[in-house]
Amino acid sequence: MAEDGLMLNITENLDVPVFYKNKSFSFKTADKWKEKKARKRKAIGDDAPPPKQKTHVTTSPQSTVKMPKKKEIIKQQEEEPSPKIMSEILTKPKVKVIPEVKVAPKQQASAHMTGRDKREGEGHCSVKTSSLFKNNPLIPDIQRPEVNPLNEEVFTSNLFSELDLHPHLLATLTNVLKITSMTSVQEQAIPALLNGRDTVIRSQTGSGKTLAYGIPLVQFLQALQPKVQRSDGPLAVVLVPTRELALQSFEIIQKLLKPFMWIVPGILMGGEKRKSEKARLRKGINILISTPGRLVDHINNTKSVSFKSVKWLVLDEADRILDLGFEKDVSSILNALNTSCQQRQNVLLSATWTEGVIKLADVSMRDPVTVQVFTKSSKHEEDTEQPQNLLSTGGSESFAIPEQLKQHVVIVPSKLRLVTLAAFIMEKCKHEKNQKIIVFASSCEVVKFLFTLLTNVLRGCTDGQETSSIGLQPPLMDFTKLHGSMNQQERTEAFLKFSQVKSGILLCTDVAARGLDLPQVTWIIQYTAPASHTEYVHRVGRTARIGTQGSSLLFLAPSEVEYVSVLASHNITMEEIKMETVLASLLLDDHYKGRKVASHKKSHGVTQGEVRVRATVLQTEFENFVHSNEENTQEAKLALQSFLRAYATYPATLKHVFHIKKLHLGHTAKSFGLRDAPQNLSIGHGRIRDGKSKQQQERKRAFKAMGSEKSVANILRSEYSSGMEPGLIKKTQKKKKSHNRPGRRRKM
């Protein structure tokens, strides 16, 4: 071996088989084998790999190389699989000899290598990735119960010009917004609101709800006599759950107000300077758009808001406002409003319909008109029942998802998650035109990690600055990140940038899940499953908006497959895309080609072996990058830690599907480019030790301590709150003082 220069200096991590001189070798040392077995023993739950099958490969104590018997090589060649059964083979190797794979060192990978890596790479095969395709759990068949999805017709043939609107407002719709016909929800909601009725609007994502209240609101305000003045202060209050949504709603209202310059819109949101907001409030804002936390902050602290002139209250994305635990803030705002102004028109909007929303409608609305766009019978119904009756109308807990949205699921063992995600992104963004993808991950740290990793490792993008021989070219893969740890300016820039690009990838947390109207998004990838079906609907609702086409892909581990049935119970259905179909797209990219492919594989065209090689090369590049310096390794560990922390906070109703105990730590670590499970993972109040004893008890204790509903609420809320709530600030400071450690609130 040594004289052939074929990596005798392989590190302990390597067990990728290499094909050399027609022989297949596995470089697993006896020690490494023992270590792997020990690690496997630590695996817990369903996602743990199946017991290792005995191989006929023998290990010589003197040598680090195991030589398969010649017979076995022949047997494998005979059993070369057809592409059809690749999935089975990828997850459950039938052949006892590992497939022949020869992996070449990659220039790009070496760019991220440590000195040691580089030495090992020089002239040798430098792949250090333990086999991605071995010891993975079986991918079960997906049970897809029959569902009867609710559909809503988006457009009507009715024109805005048929409404009794101010001609300048009509002209703005036609010339500025370039819209002429109403959507179904607008057709029903606008007349009700123009008639002065309180209105509850439930309609699918991307169906034009903002204009459904925006148009009648502007029509109402421009007609007021005497004419509205800045000094009147707020005449309308619009509450939205997130800063980005506040910004977006503000921009739409601003457009509608173009011909009516005397009406001043304004925005309050966390992350801005309180002092400058106070000054703007004092100057006078007629349409006040705000997140609840920030408005309460001004009510209580700056005392610069007066509600005495308020004529309209809009609760947009009411379900999200409640999900985030803003009930208390909303109650404070309602109390403040009720004290100052009795007569006002109220509007409540939601894409999903929950008991909480119905209760909120109950306390904030007076004899409301309920607008629901029904579709089972392809019939639009305007129903004037009290909202309490809505649960019995068939709309409860079942959500209309745009008909043109194609939903998919891919089942991926933990070890293969990262390469599968990367392969999918590359397939879309490098080989197809104008693809705009949103990837939802579970925490800020995961988003940061993926952003650093993917921008550095995937070819064709260099942090948005790709050049070519012909000059400056738009990058093939332009990544943007959006999460709650970014400051407001960064968040706004990211949001605006992704709104404007023709193709690119937005890596984000659920901060981008609600209400954001990002044009021409083609794919939604849920890299981590959402914590509720409601969240699922909102995430996928970022595509297929207003009648356009769109697709979504949900990543699930084999142990999480039951989630498909959970979603089906809410009338959400999806097609499966096989993982190997996604990975096969790597064949389009020769950068990930193995140096030599065994000749017998070629005869089979698209082979399992070549896909595996390329996936392994890609994973190796990820691992090399992650291990190229301490900073990268720390970022990966932090991301893994926060992923586990978020995983432990799935609600009790979903624990049977997503339970931390079902995760295999080593495999999960691999999906963060880590070659091994970190030894000491500090998670929440406890630590996960990857040591040999007491591991399970410690894990149990750690997650028990952090799995309470309260902590989930705090984690979620922190993303959306003003960040200035006195109670929370005090609490955090108190904790800091007494424990001398950072506050517990974590952003997503």
Ligand SMILES: Nc1ncnc2c1ncn2[C@@H]1O[C@H](COP(=O)(O)OP(=O)(O)OP(=O)(O)O)[C@@H](O)[C@H]1O
């Ligand atoms: N009548 C219309 N004709 C064409 N486009 C429209 C019409 N009304 C609204 N739109 C556009 O549709 C897109 C989606 O609108 P909007 O964001 O209000 O949807 P939504 O129902 O509030 O979605 P979500 O529930 O996700 O918040 C926007 O780009 C908006 O400009």
